[in-house]
Amino acid sequence: MNLSPDETIIFQAWGVPINATIFFTWIVMTLLTGASVLITRNLRPDVPPDRWRTMLEVIVQGIQSQIEEVAQGPSRYLLYYAGTLFLFVATSNLLLVVPGFEPPTASLSTTTALALSVLIAVPIFGISSRGIGGYLKTYLEPSFIMLPFNIISEFTRGISLAIRLYGNIMSGAVIAAILLSVAPFFFPVLLDVLGLLTGMIQAYIFAILATVYISSATTPPPSQQPEKETS
Amino acid sequence: MSIDWITVAAQIANFLVLVWLLRRFLYRPILDGIDAREAEITTRMQEAEHAKENAEGVKHEYQDQLKALNAKQSDMAEAIRQEAEKQRDALLAEAHERMAQERVTWQSHLDEEARKYTARLQRAGGGALLSLTRKALTDLADETLEGRIAQHLVKRIETMVDDLRTAAGQSTAAVVTSRDALPQSARADLSAAVQKVFPDVAIKFETNAEQPPGIIMRIGGAQLDWTVDGYVESLSDVMEEQLAGGVGLKDAAQ
Numbered sequence: 444m445n446l447s448p449d450e451t452i453i454f455q456a457w458g459v460p461i462n463a464t465i466f467f468t469w470i471v472m473t474l475l476t477g478a479s480v481l482i483t484r485n486l487r488p489d490v491p492p493d494r495w496r497t498m499l500e501v502i503v504q505g506i507q508s509q510i511e512e513v514a515q516g517p518s519r520y521l522l523y524y525a526g527t528l529f530l531f532v533a534t535s536n537l538l539l540v541v542p543g544f545e546p547p548t549a550s551l552s553t554t555t556a557l558a559l560s561v562l563i564a565v566p567i568f569g570i571s572s573r574g575i576g577g578y579l580k581t582y583l584e585p586s587f588i589m590l591p592f593n594i595i596s597e598f599t600r601g602i603s604l605a606i607r608l609y610g611n612i613m614s615g616a617v618i619a620a621i622l623l624s625v626a627p628f629f630f631p632v633l634l635d636v637l638g639l640l641t642g643m644i645q646a647y648i649f650a651i652l653a654t655v656y657i658s659s660a661t662t663p664p665p666s667q668q669p670e671k672e673t674s
Numbered sequence: 675m676s677i678d679w680i681t682v683a684a685q686i687a688n689f690l691v692l693v694w695l696l697r698r699f700l701y702r703p704i705l706d707g708i709d710a711r712e713a714e715i716t717t718r719m720q721e722a723e724h725a726k727e728n729a730e731g732v733k734h735e736y737q738d739q740l741k742a743l744n745a746k747q748s749d750m751a752e753a754i755r756q757e758a759e760k761q762r763d764a765l766l767a768e769a770h771e772r773m774a775q776e777r778v779t780w781q782s783h784l785d786e787e788a789r790k791y792t793a794r795l796q797r798a799g800g801g802a803l804l805s806l807t808r809k810a811l812t813d814l815a816d817e818t819l820e821g822r823i824a825q826h827l828v829k830r831i832e833t834m835v836d837d838l839r840t841a842a843g844q845s846t847a848a849v850v851t852s853r854d855a856l857p858q859s860a861r862a863d864l865s866a867a868v869q870k871v872f873p874d875v876a877i878k879f880e881t882n883a884e885q886p887p888g889i890i891m892r893i894g895g896a897q898l899d900w901t902v903d904g905y906v907e908s909l910s911d912v913m914e915e916q917l918a919g920g921v922g923l924k925d926a927a928q
Contacts, residue, residue: 449678464681468688476695483703496707503704523701527693547685552678556685 448545449552464550471534471547502530506650513651514658521657524564528557529650532608536642539619540635546642549617551609558605561653562597569660578660604652611645792910799913800906804887820852823889823900824860828867830898835871838896845894848877852889855881864891 448463455461482495492500506526514521535546535553547553569578582593619638623631808819831838848868850856856864856879865877868891875893888901 447676449676449681462678462681464678465684465688468685472688472692472695475692476699479696479700479703483699483707486703486707492707492711496704499700499704500708503701504708507705519701519705522705523693523697526701527689527696530696531689531692550681550685551676552681553685555677556682556689559682560686560689 447550447552448547449550451545463545464547464553467535467538467545468547468553470544471531471538474538475530475534506530509651510654513654515662518661521568521654524568525650525654525657528561528653529646532557532649533643533646536646537639539638539642548608548642548645551605554605554609557608557649558601561604561656562601564653565597565656565660568657572661581660600652600656604649608645608649611641795913796906796910799909800887800902803905803909804902818857818860820854820856820860820889821863824856824863826900827889827891827898828863830900831867831871834898838871838893838898841896842872842875842894846875848872848875848891848893849880850877850889850891851880851882851885853881853883853885853887855879856889860889864889868893 448467451463452460453463453466479499482499486496503522503526506529507522510518510521510525532548535548538544539546566578569581572578573581582590584593619631619634622634804819811817811819811822850861850864861879868875868877872893886901886903886906888899888903890897890899890901
């Protein structure tokens with residue numbers, strides 16, 4: 444039994460082996476992009492939205508409202524990034540119920556890639572928001588003594604993101620597979636339902652934590668914020 | 675459990691491609707659609723607000739016009755009523771005037787008719803009186819009326835000799851007129867009486883259908899006559915009194 448879909452080679456293209464992680468990632472990408480293209484291809488402001496477009500609007504506006512609750516002010520780039528994180532992770536986890544589908548998020552390589560992307564996105568968003576000097580100064584706050592701890596925390600939160608997502612999804616998939624071999628009829632269904640719930644929660648947690656990290660890098664610390672007038 | 679760094683790199687690339695794809699095909703169309711719809715709704719709400727304000731303005735304008743029209747209608751109705759009253763008064767006055775004129779005309783017509791009737795009555799009364807008198811004289815005294823009139827005039831001539839001479843002056847002709855021709859005896863009596871007073875006067879007998887029954891004699895400026903006019907007038911007075919009494923009785927009966 445393979446614990447990671449990285450080890451499963453689906454096919455080879457021009458001599459390059461394509462493993463299950465990449466293959467199923469492409470499937471998720473195709474599903475998300477295809478559904479988006481199909482629904483949004485004939486968007487016109489003067490035509491009332493149909494149910495599919497309304498569904499997409501609900502999803503996008505839900506993500507946007509969650510981001511606005513965490514971050515200060517709306518940011519479309521943050522929506523693009525965190526929303527894609529959520530949709531990719533959530534779709535991958537939901538497709539766990541499809542027989543034969545191995546969620547890419549059950550691969551430590553995928554979660555590592557997503558955590559690395561968060562690690563890279565945080566300084567990019569921070570520098571674009573505060574400038575490079577302003578961003579680097581955040582490592583010296585509240586004093587320069589905290590510099591090594593800030594650097595360590597930057598990496599550890601990336602690692603924690605990766606491990607948390609991987610552990611949850613991989614464990615769910617593995618436990619479902621083990622139970623399928625032990626008790627093939629009833630318990631795997633229950634665990635799959637539980638896996639759907641934890642998968643959605645993990646997607647939410649991953650996207651929210653990424654948003655929190657990015658917004659903490661883009662938002663000035665409380666000491667620098669002007670005090671709000673109290674009435 | 676191991677990390678395949680090639681897969682990691684591929685997944686990072688896949689993720690970035692997915693970010694671009696979803697930005698291109700999901701977020702932008704949806705958010706732009708929402709923004710466009712919000713803008714459309716805002717525009718339509720502003721247009722609706724504008725249309726509502728316009729409608730309110732037009733409503734107030736029409737209400738003012740309606741009030742003005744109602745006031746104008748009341749004024750017009752009042753003016754028409756006054757004009758109608760004026761015309762009614764004028765028509766009533768004209769009708770009263772016409773009625774008064776017609777009453778005057780009718781009254782004059784009635785008076786004329788009454789006068790004509792009275793004249794006819796007088797003539798008929800006179801004629802009847804004359805014929806009755808003549809018949810009574812013939813039956814009772816075997817005399818004619820004209821003869822008795824002539825004898826009456828003869829008596830008056832004898833009693834008024836001096837006055838007649840003074841009034842007659844130097845006249846040499848006496849004219850005796852009657853409505854009907856006088857009988858020969860009456861003519862002779864009159865001629866004898868006149869010749870006795872005025873020997874040089876020639877007497878001439880004429881008839882005049884227009885004159886009342888009786889005899890009129892003219893000598894120069896003197897005139898001596900006896901006609902039934904006075905009697906007929908007396909008869910008319912009596913008849914008028916009787917008629918007035920009858921009308922009064924009729925009025926009393928009513």
